Every structure is written in C-alpha cells, then in structure tokens.
Amino acid sequence: MTNNITIRLELPSDFRAVEELTREAFWPHSEHSCNEHLLVHKLRSLPAFIPELDYVAEINGKLAGNIVYSKAKIVTPDAREVEVIAFGPLSVAPEFQNQGVGKALLAHTIAEAKSLGYRGILLFGHPDYYPRAGFRRGWEFGILTADDRDKFDPLMAMPLFDGAFDGLSGGRFVEDSVFETLTDEELAEFEKSLAYKTPVEPVSVDVLLARLLPSAITALEPFKLKTLNDVRRISERALSQLPGVDRGAVETVRSVMREHGRLWGAA
Numbered sequence: 001m002t003n004n005i006t007i008r009l010e011l012p013s014d015f016r017a018v019e020e021l022t023r024e025a026f027w028p029h030s031e032h033s034c035n036e037h038l039l040v041h042k043l044r045s046l047p048a049f050i051p052e053l054d055y056v057a058e059i060n061g062k063l064a065g066n067i068v069y070s071k072a073k074i075v076t077p078d079a080r081e082v083e084v085i086a087f088g089p090l091s092v093a094p095e096f097q098n099q100g101v102g103k104a105l106l107a108h109t110i111a112e113a114k115s116l117g118y119r120g121i122l123l124f125g126h127p128d129y130y131p132r133a134g135f136r137r138g139w140e141f142g143i144l145t146a147d148d149r150d151k152f153d154p155l156m157a158m159p160l161f162d163g164a165f166d167g168l169s170g171g172r173f174v175e176d177s178v179f180e181t182l183t184d185e186e187l188a189e190f191e192k193s194l195a196y197k198t199p200v201e202p203v204s205v206d207v208l209l210a211r212l213l214p215s216a217i218t219a220l221e222p223f224k225l226k227t228l229n230d231v232r233r234i235s236e237r238a239l240s241q242l243p244g245v246d247r248g249a250v251e252t253v254r255s256v257m258r259e260h261g262r263l264w265g266a267a
C-alpha cells in the first residue's frame with residue numbers, strides 16, 4: 001500500500017513530534033535504550049546538518065516518518081577530504097512501517113540530493129534493506145569505515161553522478177562527530193523531557209542457537225553474539241556465505257528474529 005504518502009520538508013512545528021516518532025521507531029530494536037531521537041534533536045543545530053534534505057512523510061495528514069541528512073567526508077589515503085553526505089536516522093512510525101514510507105522518503109531525498117549537486121550518499125544501515133533503494137556496499141568502491149574496516153556490510157554507498165567515487169578507493173568514511181559522542185548522561189537528561197518508556201528486555205541469542213544445527217552454531221561463534229540484537233550486525237548475505245550455514249539456517253535466523261519482533265534479512 002503506497003497511496004496517500006505525502007513528502008514535505010520538516011517544519012519547526014514538527015520537531016518534537018519527529019523526535020517522539022524517532023524514539024518509537026527505534027525503541028523496539030534497541031535493547032535498554034536508543035539514542036536516535038537525541039541524535040535528530042542535536043543534529044538540527046549543527047553546521048553539518050542539511051536542512052534542504054530534512055523531510056517528513058505524512059499519511060492522511062498524520063506524521064509517518066522522517067529522514068535527516070548531514071555532511072560527511074571521505075578521507076583518502078593521500079589525506080584529501082572529499083565531501084559526501086550521510087543520512088540517518090531514517091524513522092518510520094511503527095504503525096506505518098512496511099507501507100512504503102521509508103522507500104518514498106529515500107527516493108525523494110536521493111533525487112533531491114542529486115539535484116542539489118552532492119557527490120554521493122553513505123550510511124551505516126541494514127545491509128538487506130538499503131540495496132532495495134539502489135545502495136551498494138561501500139567496499140565495492142573501496143571505501144572503508146573510519147576505523148579502517150573493510151568488507152563491512154552495513155556501510156553502504158551510492159554515487160550521485162557517474163564517476164563520483166572514482167579515486168576514493170582506500171578512503172575512510174568519516175561522519176560528524178555527533179554520531180560518536182552522544183553520552184548516556186545527555187540521553188538520560190533528554191529522556192526526562194519525554195514520557196517514560198519501559199526498556200525493552202534483551203533476548204538471549206540462546207533462543208536462536210537452540211534451533212540451529214551444530215555447524216551453524218560453530219560458524220556464528222566468532223561473532224560473539226549475546227542477544228538477538230547482536231544478530232542484526234550480520235547481513236543475510238554475509239551469514240549465508242559462512243561455511244556450515246545452509247539455506248535452512250538462514251530461514252531459521254529470519255523466523256526467530258521475526259518471532260521476537262526484530263527485523264532481519266531480505267524479505
């Protein structure tokens with residue numbers, strides 16, 4: 001169902017509602033607490049923030065989702081700094097998820113970013129969701145994480161014009177420092193301004209391991225998984241390439257994640 005989705009720029013009068021929506025969207029996926037709503041709150045006042053790409057989606061006049069972008073850079077091995085943009089958080093209110101809102105926000109803002117002349121978009125996100133919007137793995141362009149990780153599936157990239165990422169191989173993707181510097185204290189302070197929400201209890205990875213064959217359990221050992229949320233760090237592609245993991249094991253992971261309300265894997 002993709003009807004009745006309206007995409008428009010965020011207005012100051014949306015700020016609070018967007019922060020609440022962001023918390024609702026991320027809460028079930030973040031054991032203990034999530035900080036994405038604080039991130040949105042802080043980002044808006046930072047120089048890296050891009051107001052021209054701060055969009056909300058509405059369904060029948062009700063706020064359904066939001067996407068925010070900020071300036072980031074690729075630092076090349078010869079120390080050049082090349083501007084790119086990053087998005088996140090991307091949030092869809094739980095009652096409006098899986099109705100095309102995320103897809104619509106992405107399509108609209110990617111086109112807008114292109115027409116504004118930006119070079120490319122990078123992000124850390126679900127490796128099985130963003131390829132649907134045209135993203136590829138950062139490593140396909142030779143781009144590494146800020147801490148030099150190669151072949152890191154959640155790092156995704158989209159050049160916005162031909163050859164936009166040429167010459168960036170070996171470069172590191174560096175986001176605004178706000179993404180790394182939010183503290184628990186700030187979050188606790190910010191939470192006080194919002195209605196109390198009961199933290200989500202972590203679900204032990206044992207519920208998954210109990211349903212896998214020994215070969216798949218062995219394959220997962222190096223990831224040191226403790227809870228089901230840890231599983232979300234592994235993409236479906238990466239999992240299916242592990243020795244000892246067959247199609248059945250991938251299906252089992254997907255089922256267990258769904259049963260516990262954690263989205264994982266290509267649908």
Ligand SMILES: CC(C)(COP(=O)(O)OP(=O)(O)OC[C@H]1O[C@@H](n2cnc3c(N)ncnc32)[C@H](O)[C@@H]1OP(=O)(O)O)[C@@H](O)C(=O)NCCC(=O)NCCS
Pocket residue numbers: 025026029089090091092093096097098099100101102103104124125126128129263264265266267
């Ligand atoms: C992830 C999110 C932005 C997707 O937006 P959405 O409007 O719900 O999704 P869309 O309707 O555009 O796309 C739905 C499709 O994507 C799939 N999908 C949704 N989230 C997914 C995920 N995390 N991993 C893999 N596939 C996913 C759905 O199964 C569905 O598949 P189908 O079209 O084959 O039925 C939204 O669900 C959300 O806000 N989630 C919580 C917060 C979050 O995780 N944000 C993203 C941070 S990287």
